[in-house]
Amino acid sequence: MPDESWNTVGKRDDHKAATRRQIQQATLDLLETAGVEATTVASIAERAGISERTFFRYYDSKESAAVPGQGELLDALLSRELAPSMSPAEIFQELAGACREQFAHEVEQVGFGRISRLLLREPRLLQAVSRQEMHLVNTVSDAVEERARLSRMQAQLVAELIACTWRVAWQCFAREESAGRTSNPAELFEQAVQNLAEISAPAAFGR
Amino acid sequence: MPDESWNTVGKRDDHKAATRRQIQQATLDLLETAGVEATTVASIAERAGISERTFFRYYDSKESAAVPGQGELLDALLSRELAPSMSPAEIFQELAGACREQFAHEVEQVGFGRISRLLLREPRLLQAVSRQEMHLVNTVSDAVEERARLSRMQAQLVAELIACTWRVAWQCFAREESAGRTSNPAELFEQAVQNLAEISAPAAFGR
DNA sequence: GAAAATACTGTCACAGACTGACAGATTTTT
DNA sequence: AAAAATCTGTCAGTCTGTGACAGTATTTTC
Numbered sequence: 001m002p003d004e005s006w007n008t009v010g011k012r013d014d015h016k017a018a019t020r021r022q023i024q025q026a027t028l029d030l031l032e033t034a035g036v037e038a039t040t041v042a043s044i045a046e047r048a049g050i051s052e053r054t055f056f057r058y059y060d061s062k063e064s065a066a067v068p069g070q071g072e073l074l075d076a077l078l079s080r081e082l083a084p085s086m087s088p089a090e091i092f093q094e095l096a097g098a099c100r101e102q103f104a105h106e107v108e109q110v111g112f113g114r115i116s117r118l119l120l121r122e123p124r125l126l127q128a129v130s131r132q133e134m135h136l137v138n139t140v141s142d143a144v145e146e147r148a149r150l151s152r153m154q155a156q157l158v159a160e161l162i163a164c165t166w167r168v169a170w171q172c173f174a175r176e177e178s179a180g181r182t183s184n185p186a187e188l189f190e191q192a193v194q195n196l197a198e199i200s201a202p203a204a205f206g207r
Numbered sequence: 208m209p210d211e212s213w214n215t216v217g218k219r220d221d222h223k224a225a226t227r228r229q230i231q232q233a234t235l236d237l238l239e240t241a242g243v244e245a246t247t248v249a250s251i252a253e254r255a256g257i258s259e260r261t262f263f264r265y266y267d268s269k270e271s272a273a274v275p276g277q278g279e280l281l282d283a284l285l286s287r288e289l290a291p292s293m294s295p296a297e298i299f300q301e302l303a304g305a306c307r308e309q310f311a312h313e314v315e316q317v318g319f320g321r322i323s324r325l326l327l328r329e330p331r332l333l334q335a336v337s338r339q340e341m342h343l344v345n346t347v348s349d350a351v352e353e354r355a356r357l358s359r360m361q362a363q364l365v366a367e368l369i370a371c372t373w374r375v376a377w378q379c380f381a382r383e384e385s386a387g388r389t390s391n392p393a394e395l396f397e398q399a400v401q402n403l404a405e406i407s408a409p410a411a412f413g414r
Numbered sequence: 415g416a417a418a419a420t421a422c423t424g425t426c427a428c429a430g431a432c433t434g435a436c437a438g439a440t441t442t443t444t
Numbered sequence: 445a446a447a448a449a450t451c452t453g454t455c456a457g458t459c460t461g462t463g464a465c466a467g468t469a470t471t472t473t474c
Contacts, residue, residue: 012441012450040430051453056432088402089409123341130337134330153379157402160375164367172360193407195295195364200400201408202296219421219470226422247459258424263461 022048023058027065028114036063036124063128068106068115070132076102077140077162084149088158091148095140095162096193103169104185116174133163165192229255230265234272235321243270243331270335275313275322277339283309284347284369291356295365298355302347302369303400310376311392323381340370372399 009017026047030039041062045052059065076098082091106112119125137159145155169189176183233254237246248269252259266272283305289298313319326332344366352362376396383390 054452088406092406093409127338131334153375154402156375157406160371161407164371168363168367195361197408199295199299199364200368201404202300261423
């Protein structure tokens with residue numbers, strides 16, 4: 001038997017990752033056809049070839065098994081440099097940039113269309129996303145407050161605006177996609193940022 | 208027996224309203240001491256003097272029995288005049304005005320402090336609020352799109368920004384309140400709107 | 415004022431979500 | 445190969461939430 005100790009992933013991790021994918025797959029399959037309400041965890045577990053108990057060792061609900069995590073987005077946001085010398089507007093622009101790149105990237109992922117279609121018609125899944133966003137806003141808010149030395153209110157607003165822009169861009173893109181039209185993600189995101197400025201700052205765009 | 212038919216509320220409505228209050232009260236009492244997790248619907252029902260089954264005829268979960276509805280805010284927003292001639296910024300200002308007044312009003316309500324303290328330390332209750340906000344955003348977004356003739360993206364952004372400002376102002380106020388300090392609600396809300404503009408419109412504040 | 419229609423509540427029964435405990439199997443480490 | 449750590453399934457149990465039915469109170473109708 002060849003030595004593969006250089007490889008950090010062993011059989012255990014492989015199997016875990018595979019199980020995760022199977023659960024995701026099974027969940028999407030069933031939610032797509034029967035809807036969130038009518039789908040039971042038992043049926044998901046059966047389709048994924050595991051016990052019901054094991055399902056809950058991977059995900060804490062069928063909703064969270066369906067929606068993708070926001071870990072990458074969070075990482076992208078936290079990896080940006082935020083100096084105390086920057087103005088709130090500059091910080092927002094910096095983070096929005098990270099968001100735009102990540103957005104364009106995630107749209108390319110396999111299964112994006114599938115999940116977005118599901119999200120548009122299943123409020124309970126949107127709820128699950130909202131829970132993740134709550135965590136993201138808190139984390140980003142804390143980071144901004146500490147690293148950029150903004151007031152609590154400013155930091156929170158920056159974080160909320162980031163999440164808000166992301167949400168709107170995402171939803172607009174998904175709607176376009178569902179309608180058969182195709183659009184440029186980065187451009188769409190930038191358009192959201194642009195509209196945001198126009199809406200909230202009356203003086204800057206006076207007639 | 209005196210004729211009271213002029214009074215639109217009969218014994219039935221009275222009793223219903225009283226039961227609602229009892230449930231709210233019992234829920235807050237128990238959540239306050241034991242937390243959301245540890246409190247069962249059965250215990251709430253017992254304290255409110257009703258059966259468990261009846262509890263679910265009034266509220267669909269213990270979370271929603273604890274948080275106040277957003278019906279008044281929604282009414283206030285929808286009662287504002289939105290003409291197609293208005294710019295997105297003007298629409299936002301108009302709605303923000305309604306929000307500010309409602310905010311100052313709600314802060315005065317009895318039980319506000321109690322609920323806000325609870326919300327600050329119970330994520331599950333925040334989740335329940337978030338569900339209501341989702342509905343509010345959708346409703347406002349639709350109204351804005353139809354009555355002010357904005358693009359879907361603009362309408363959605365306006366609605367999200369309203370909700371966002373409300374949330375931040377609310378949270379800041381609650382935090383101040385919890386810390387023993389007292390602040391002016393209308394002023395605080397206006398400050399949030401101000402900061403919002405400063406954050407999202409770089410060109411307007413570039414010194 | 416009685417009778418009929420309507421609304422509210424409690425009891426019962428049940429499905430589904432989720433968790434703790436334990437035992438057996440598998441992988442990893444020594 | 446033995447020991448330790450990890451993963452999984454089974455079992456039993458609590459809690460949430462809902463449909464069905466019957467009994468009671470209220471309102472409406474005559």
